[in-house]
Amino acid sequence: MTKKHSSISFLDIESIPLLIKDFLTEKIEGFENQLFNDGNIDNQFSVKAREFTSEKRALLFDVLSDQYSGVQLDEKQKENLNSILLENTFTVTTGHQLNLFTGPAFFIYKILQTIKLADSLNENFPDRNIVPIFWMATEDHDFEEINHFKTESNYYETKAKSGGPVGRILVEDDFFISEFEREFKDAVYGTELILLMKKAYKKGNSLAQATRILVQELFSPYGLLVIDGDDRKLKSQMKEVFKIEMLHQELYHSTKNMVEVLAETYGKVQVNPREINLFYLSETRNRIEFEGGKYSVVDTNISFSETELLEELENYPENFSPNALMRPVYQETVLPNLAYIGGNAEIMYWLELKDYYAKIGLAFPVLIPRVSLLFVTEKTLNKTEKSGLKMNDFFKNFATVTKDILLENNEILQLLDQQGHELKKGFDDISAQAAHTDKTFGSLVNAEKTRQLKSFERMRKRLLRAEKIKQNEKLGRLENLFLTVHPGKNWQERVCNFSVFYADYGHEWLQSCYEEIEVRKSELIILSI
Numbered sequence: 363m364t365k366k367h368s369s370i371s372f373l374d375i376e377s378i379p380l381l382i383k384d385f386l387t388e389k390i391e392g393f394e395n396q397l398f399n400d401g402n403i404d405n406q407f408s409v410k411a412r413e414f415t416s417e418k419r420a421l422l423f424d425v426l427s428d429q430y431s432g433v434q435l436d437e438k439q440k441e442n443l444n445s446i447l448l449e450n451t452f453t454v455t456t457g458h459q460l461n462l463f464t465g466p467a468f469f470i471y472k473i474l475q476t477i478k479l480a481d482s483l484n485e486n487f488p489d490r491n492i493v494p495i496f497w498m499a500t501e502d503h504d505f506e507e508i509n510h511f512k513t514e515s516n517y518y519e520t521k522a523k524s525g526g527p528v529g530r531i532l533v534e535d536d537f538f539i540s541e542f543e544r545e546f547k548d549a550v551y552g553t554e555l556i557l558l559m560k561k562a563y564k565k566g567n568s569l570a571q572a573t574r575i576l577v578q579e580l581f582s583p584y585g586l587l588v589i590d591g592d593d594r595k596l597k598s599q600m601k602e603v604f605k606i607e608m609l610h611q612e613l614y615h616s617t618k619n620m621v622e623v624l625a626e627t628y629g630k631v632q633v634n635p636r637e638i639n640l641f642y643l644s645e646t647r648n649r650i651e652f653e654g655g656k657y658s659v660v661d662t663n664i665s666f667s668e669t670e671l672l673e674e675l676e677n678y679p680e681n682f683s684p685n686a687l688m689r690p691v692y693q694e695t696v697l698p699n700l701a702y703i704g705g706n707a708e709i710m711y712w713l714e715l716k717d718y719y720a721k722i723g724l725a726f727p728v729l730i731p732r733v734s735l736l737f738v739t740e741k742t743l744n745k746t747e748k749s750g751l752k753m754n755d756f757f758k759n760f761a762t763v764t765k766d767i768l769l770e771n772n773e774i775l776q777l778l779d780q781q782g783h784e785l786k787k788g789f790d791d792i793s794a795q796a797a798h799t800d801k802t803f804g805s806l807v808n809a810e811k812t813r814q815l816k817s818f819e820r821m822r823k824r825l826l827r828a829e830k831i832k833q834n835e836k837l838g839r840l841e842n843l844f845l846t847v848h849p850g851k852n853w854q855e856r857v858c859n860f861s862v863f864y865a866d867y868g869h870e871w872l873q874s875c876y877e878e879i880e881v882r883k884s885e886l887i888i889l890s891i
Contacts (some may be wrong), residue, residue: 364867364874364889368753372731372884375475375757381628382706382731385713386884391589392716398701398730398882399666400486402863410452410723414698418599422696423447425595426587433578438585442493446698450490454479455693456732457497457705461508462520462538462571463559467863468855471875473577476481476703477584479730479881481699493587493702495649497693498717500570500592501683502528505649508569511859514849516545519657520563525646527683529570529592532538533563542861549865589697591689594680596696603691603722604640604675605683608650608657609668611637613687616718632710633686641683649685690715696725699824733879734886736854736862742846744891749840756847759864764840863891 372378372386384390388397395402420478423446433445456476458469473496480494502508505524510517518538522531539559546552562575570590577588591597605614624631641647642659649660658665666674675682684692690712693699704712709731719726738746738753746753755763818854849857863871878887 363557364737364871364878364891365647366878367738367888367890369880369883369888370754370757370886372886374754375886376759377757379628379706379710379714381624381710384555384882385709386728386731390713393619393713396716396726398728402728403483403700406485406725406728407452410700411449413725416449419447419449419451419694419698419796421595421599422698425593426589429574429588429590429593433574436582439582439587442491442585442587445491445493448491451476451493452490452698452700453495454701454703455495455497455697455699457689457693459499459502460569462511463542463562464573464576464744464860465508465511467858467860468732468734468857470580470872471735471855471879472703472705472861473581473586474584474872474876475730475733475879475881477581477586478587478701478876478879479701482881484573491683495697495699495712496581496586496588498529498570498573498588498590499634499689500590501527501641501643501647503641505531511861512857513545513859518542525644527592527647529568529573529590533565533569533572536563536565539563539853546861546865551868552581552864554868555861555865560616568862571712584876589603591692591696592680592683596692597679597682600682600692601675601679601732603695604679605672606636606722607640607688608652608671612721613639613691613715613718616721617687617714620714620717631714632707633714635687635714636685639685639793641685643681643683647683685716687711691722691724693717694719694727697709699727703732705732730881733884734853734855735875735878736847736886736888737891738888739846740890742843743841745839749843750837751780751840751843753847756844757886760844764837767840823877867891 373383376802386397395405400462423443426443427444428444454476456472458472461463461469464470473494476496477494483490483492503525505522505528508528509522510519513516518541518646520538521534521535522533524531539556542559543556546555549555558576558579561579562572567575570592574588577586583671617635619633621631621717636649638650638652640650642650642662642664644659644662646662648662651658651660654684656665656667657671690702691703700707704711709729712729716726736758743753750767751763780808845851867874874889878889880887
């Protein structure tokens with residue numbers, strides 16, 4: 363069905379952030395132990411075993427059991443769930459927003475990488491149990507960011523009242539299902555996709571339920587467990603951390619030095635810490651700010667004195683929600699976690715947090731940038747080869763790449779380069795000789811050299827521009843190839859929904875993705891279909 367064509371290391375892709383490259387090459391001081399290798403994982407076993415108590419294991423088991431109530435678990439899932447109670451069981455985790463029907467395809471890839479990482483570690487450390495976990499970002503409130511997905515032909519969207527945690531939103535607008543059915547009803551695995559969508563997005567289901575159904579249907583044979591952080595029992599473990607955050611702004615102060623270092627070295631930080639990195643959940647999800655001696659919930663009439671706030675936290679911890687920077691702390695508190703797999707942006711804001719973890723006595727995990735996958739047809743690969751392109755050219759400055767191809771072996775370019783060199787050399791020879799006659803003549807010759815070289819360069823650009831116009835048809839073919847590889851001028855995995863591939867190949871496509879992912883390499887994997 364698919365086969366690996368090639369791969370490109372993240373280190374060789376221009377658009378991968380320098381911070382990620384420096385992390386992967388151990389150029390960021392203090393993060394050597396957070397890079398993925400067996401030695402660092404082995405160290406994580408020891409650190410996390412000391413930190414994650416049997417009481418925490420029992421609570422996690424209870425929460426997962428409750429959240430899976432009424433769900434038919436695969437045998438491997440049952441084994442993984444029961445193993446949570448064992449002191450030699452650990453997790454590897456990824457997380458994502460509740461995008462409609464999974465959103466862009468990389469949602470699928472990061473889960474498969476997490477599963478394969480767990481499988482690889484289980485092979486390398488047979489005396490340990492490693493369980494893959496998917497953390498649903500149910501408390502995010504940016505509904506417009508997750509309420510749609512794209513296929514090659516269409517854009518699908520659902521509508522709902524936004525502002526509160528997206529996981530609690532109930533499906534009411536399901537018009538997108540009939541539209542999706544119209545596009546995929548004749549595909550080989552179209553019926554399977556349509557039934558999956560109808561099951562997940564049945565009216566009355568919450569988006570958290572819908573996402574759980576999707577992930578369960580696709581990944582249950584792999585033993586993946588899904589966790590929803592919007593849970594009173596889990597948040598009860600965060601009372602002390604949340605208390606310190608609100609009273610002393612510990613995260614803000616602890617990350618200040620690292621934020622300054624990252625900003626100075628890389629120009630910016632991914633997420634700037636706030637003084638209080640928590641939201642309050644009511645009908646909406648709003649930031650908590652301290653002002654005028656009170657704790658106010660932004661854009662609401664809700665406010666607390668310090669005593670009232672601590673009382674609310676003690677009695678209703680579920681009403682407090684971590685932001686993007688506090689969520690990693692929440693995850694690592696409630697899970698016996700070894701490693702986190704995230705996109706580049708995620709890894710970059712995790713890097714801000716290490717000093718804060720040390721301050722609160724929490725183990726900082728190994729961080730693994732998620733891999734990328736690109737599916738290209740044999741037809742496109744053949745066209746690429748005939749055009750003089752290589753697949754890695756699509757991940758360089760493509761304007762420069764096309765210019766080089768259009769002008770490769772070009773007689774005018776060769777002639778211009780040759781004459782430009784001779785013109786410069788001629789003036790240099792005259793200048794050297796003139797200086798022997800009269801030193802002032804040297805300056806005169808150099809001035810004339812500058813004037814004529816500028817004139818020559820203007821002529822050169824005009825001739826090359828004319829040559830490019832002459833080759834406009836070839837340029838059009840190259841640009842069309844670029845758009846085939848980068849739909850909408852973006853990476854394929856950030857645009858196309860998984861259904862684009864699953865419709866033709868079904869579960870076999872998932873398995874082929876799983877098999878091709880190399881958990882020990884940070885790379886873009888290119889597969890032919």
